[in-house]
Structure formats: structure tokens, C-alpha cells
Amino acid sequence: MSQLLREHAESQFADELAALQKADTRERPTNWALSPWAVVTYLMGGTLDNGFAVSAKYIGNRRLMETAVSTLATDRALLLFGVPGTAKSWVSEHLAAAISGDSTMLIQGTAGTSEEQLRYGWNYAQLLSKGPSKDALVPSPLMRAMEQGKTARVEELTRIPADVQDTLITILSEKSLPIPELGMETQAVRGFNVIATANNRDKGINELSSALKRRFNTVVLPTPATEEEEVAIVTKRVGEMGRALQLPGEPPALKEVRRVVQIFRELRNGQTEDGKTKLKASSGTLSTAEAISVINSGMALAGHFGDGVLRARDIAASLVGAIVKDPVQDAVVWREYQETVMKERGDWKDLYRACREFE
Known part of the structure; x- marks a missing residue:
């Protein structure tokens, strides 16, 4: 494994780029290493004719990448x-x-x-x-x-x-x-x-x-269109970063990833996913990248100070830090969300209690 904390893309995915170059028979613009088709395949992922699997770097609308x-x-x-x-x-x-x-x-x-x-x-x-x-x-x-x-x-x-x-x-x-x-x-x-x-x-x-x-x-580039799409992005990037950072412990359970993503989407959109409850919106962006950071921080806590299994208490501290950027406005938004949404979800009691510990 490389000793570099973060390799450049061309080094990290050198095997995929080499496989694409070898399989790429389409016309390439002058001084391009790959054809436009192969560049999009590298970004979106796919399986080449020889069976080689190219991982997805971007999960979203393929047409956007083709346009770019x-x-x-x-x-x-x-x-x-x-x-x-x-x-x-x-x-x-x-x-x-x-x-x-x-x-x-x-x-x-x-x-x-x-x-x-x-x-x-x-x-x-x-x-x-x-x-x-x-x-x-x-x-x-x-x-x-x-x-x-x-x-x-x-x-x-x-x-x-x-x-x-x-x-x-x-x-x-x-x-x-x-x-x-x-x-x-x-x-x-x-x-x-x-x-x-x-x-x-x-x-x-x-x-x-x-x-x-x-x-x-x-x-x-839009925010992920659906919760499933955002969960897939977070799960993939958390796995990649966990390996790169050599974080101890197990990969996060899908349940915990889904809860973080759902909280971020609901506070970002100002309503619950089912549209039944209106919410105050957070002042922060609550981006997919921040959701990845919350899960990674939780994995580090679970691995170094727990039993290696990511639980609600491991997520809570980073979750509060990601949401409450403005100590006045966001604190009100976060408290309201806990009391009107988290508390009422039967399988979220553990996360509700863990988040209340950090108030």
C-alpha cells in the first residue's frame, strides 16, 4: 500500500486507465490519452469487452458527463x-x-x-x-x-x-x-x-x-436526485477512504449511512422525505461530502475507542458538528428536528439519545 495519504487520480486508478487505453479503439482527439467514450466510461464505470470492471467515479446523470x-x-x-x-x-x-x-x-x-x-x-x-x-x-x-x-x-x-x-x-x-x-x-x-x-x-x-x-x-452538477443515489455515493466513498486511511473496524452498516443521509436531505430540503412535516432549513450546505466526513469520523471513533462497530453514539458528535454551524440559528433547527422527527421514529431512539448527550 502506498505511503501517500492521498494519491492523484492517475496513480490511484492507474490499472483502470491502462485497461481502458488497451481496450479503447475509438477516435481520440489530439494528445488525449483516451477517447471521449472511454473517458465517460472511466467516470461512470462499466464492464469492458474483456470482462475488466471499471469502477464508477461519479454516480449521477450520464448525460452531464457526456456533455462535459x-x-x-x-x-x-x-x-x-x-x-x-x-x-x-x-x-x-x-x-x-x-x-x-x-x-x-x-x-x-x-x-x-x-x-x-x-x-x-x-x-x-x-x-x-x-x-x-x-x-x-x-x-x-x-x-x-x-x-x-x-x-x-x-x-x-x-x-x-x-x-x-x-x-x-x-x-x-x-x-x-x-x-x-x-x-x-x-x-x-x-x-x-x-x-x-x-x-x-x-x-x-x-x-x-x-x-x-x-x-x-x-x-x-446537482445534488443527488434520490436518497438511494446519495446512499450509494456515501457508501462507496466511505469504503474507499476507510481503506486509504487504514481505519480499524468494520465497514459501516447500511442503516447508519442511510440515517445520516436522510437527516442531511431532510434538513437540506426543509421537509421530511415523505413530505408530511415541514422543517426549518439549516444554514449549512449539508452536502454529500459532509455526510461522508461524518461517517468516516464515526468509523475512527468506533475503531479506536470502541469495538469497531459503528453505532449511533459514534456518529452523534460529528453529526452535531456538521449541522450546527451557526450556534444560534442552527441550534434551534437541530433541536426542533430532534424533537419532531428523530424522537418520533421508533428505530431512531438510540440516535436521538446519543445526539442529546452533546447538547
Whole structure:
């Protein structure tokens, strides 16, 4: 087992990518490691003609993934948009891994992201001693992707200041990056494209200019449509992460996963799953990713401080922490949910009592 805490997608799923490459006979765009069909198969999972099973990386609408991959096969950049926790970064990483065999050409967007981080910087020791030169230039991941015909990733695009965002306009429209200090430019090699992510909770922070929006095709990743779909996602990811983190104890019982998912969905939607009881909505996102975190934390508690079997008491502490983000508003929402929903469900008494211990 690798000593790395988290391997890049192209390393973690190298056997699947190799099997797909070997079986893939369809046309591939220039500098793509796989055909668009094989990229979607890698994301959605399936069984190849030789019987090799490819695991699903994304559980959801296949057409969304087909649209995303088709976009990247053109000269349009891709913007993955949605609420936090809808697997935007996860999908972005796996798309880059399948298309370019390299998901590491990444720029993490923050309020402090500068234009140099998107374009290029300088080795100031060489710059001072020899002046501007190609040797003194420090290319950004975006510039390296242009030179190598690979996929670059920009995470949390709307977190980047608007004037810095607009650095992308020339790159996406002209497929070139001017370097005025050297009187030259870097032109993108075939295969180059950009995947950006943004979440709708950041809407209004740093709005994309209309000129930049036009350079992207937007694919909205929704929250899981059904409880069964969300349970399947959480179960799969918890199993993968449990093995990667070497958590002791047994895999979580489906009952516990289903309860956490149901609580999150009901508080997220403002009503019980049967629609009979209206609820106050939580201020947090209560995303699928947070549900995975709650179960993983519970598994760690059960494994290290219990008998290895995940029970209600192991889940309760992380569950309260995930839901009560605002100590005033969310505390009221959570207490009401416990008293009107959890307490009334006969097989939830253990979870109700465990959660009350943390008040």
C-alpha cells in the first residue's frame, strides 16, 4: 500500500486507465490519452469487452458527463458549477487524469490569487543577475498545460479577484499567452483546455465578467436526485477512504449511512422525505461530502475507542458538528428536528439519545 495519504487520480486508478487505453479503439482527439467514450466510461464505470470492471467515479446523470467531455473535445473551456459538495473538484480531477494522464496542473483559486499565479512568475535571483530571459521564467501550471497540450484546472474560480480572472480571456479565446517582457508568446498545443469549478454559495463575491462567461460551457452538477443515489455515493466513498486511511473496524452498516443521509436531505430540503412535516432549513450546505466526513469520523471513533462497530453514539458528535454551524440559528433547527422527527421514529431512539448527550 502506498505511503501517500492521498494519491492523484492517475496513480490511484492507474490499472483502470491502462485497461481502458488497451481496450479503447475509438477516435481520440489530439494528445488525449483516451477517447471521449472511454473517458465517460472511466467516470461512470462499466464492464469492458474483456470482462475488466471499471469502477464508477461519479454516480449521477450520464448525460452531464457526456456533455462535459464533449465540451473539452472542442475549443470551449468547461465550468463545473453547483452547490458545495457536489463533486466538482472530484470530477475535475478525474477528467484531467483520464484525458491528459495528469491531474496536477492545478491552480487553487483564493482571494489572494495573483495574475502571476495564472500566467507566469520569475526566478528573481536569475532575473537580477541576467535580466529577463526564458531561463528566469517560472511557468504557471496553466502555461505548462498550454505548452504540453494538457488539461489545466482552476479551482474556485469565483474566489479569484475579478481583474485576475480576466487574465484567462486571452488564453481561452486566442489560445496564447503573451510574454511582453521577452517580446514573445506561448501558444497552446492541441489538446490544451481548462476545467474551472465554482460554487453557487460564492455567487456575487467575484462575478465572472460576461466576456469570461462566454469562454466557458457551464455544466451544473446537482445534488443527488434520490436518497438511494446519495446512499450509494456515501457508501462507496466511505469504503474507499476507510481503506486509504487504514481505519480499524468494520465497514459501516447500511442503516447508519442511510440515517445520516436522510437527516442531511431532510434538513437540506426543509421537509421530511415523505413530505408530511415541514422543517426549518439549516444554514449549512449539508452536502454529500459532509455526510461522508461524518461517517468516516464515526468509523475512527468506533475503531479506536470502541469495538469497531459503528453505532449511533459514534456518529452523534460529528453529526452535531456538521449541522450546527451557526450556534444560534442552527441550534434551534437541530433541536426542533430532534424533537419532531428523530424522537418520533421508533428505530431512531438510540440516535436521538446519543445526539442529546452533546447538547
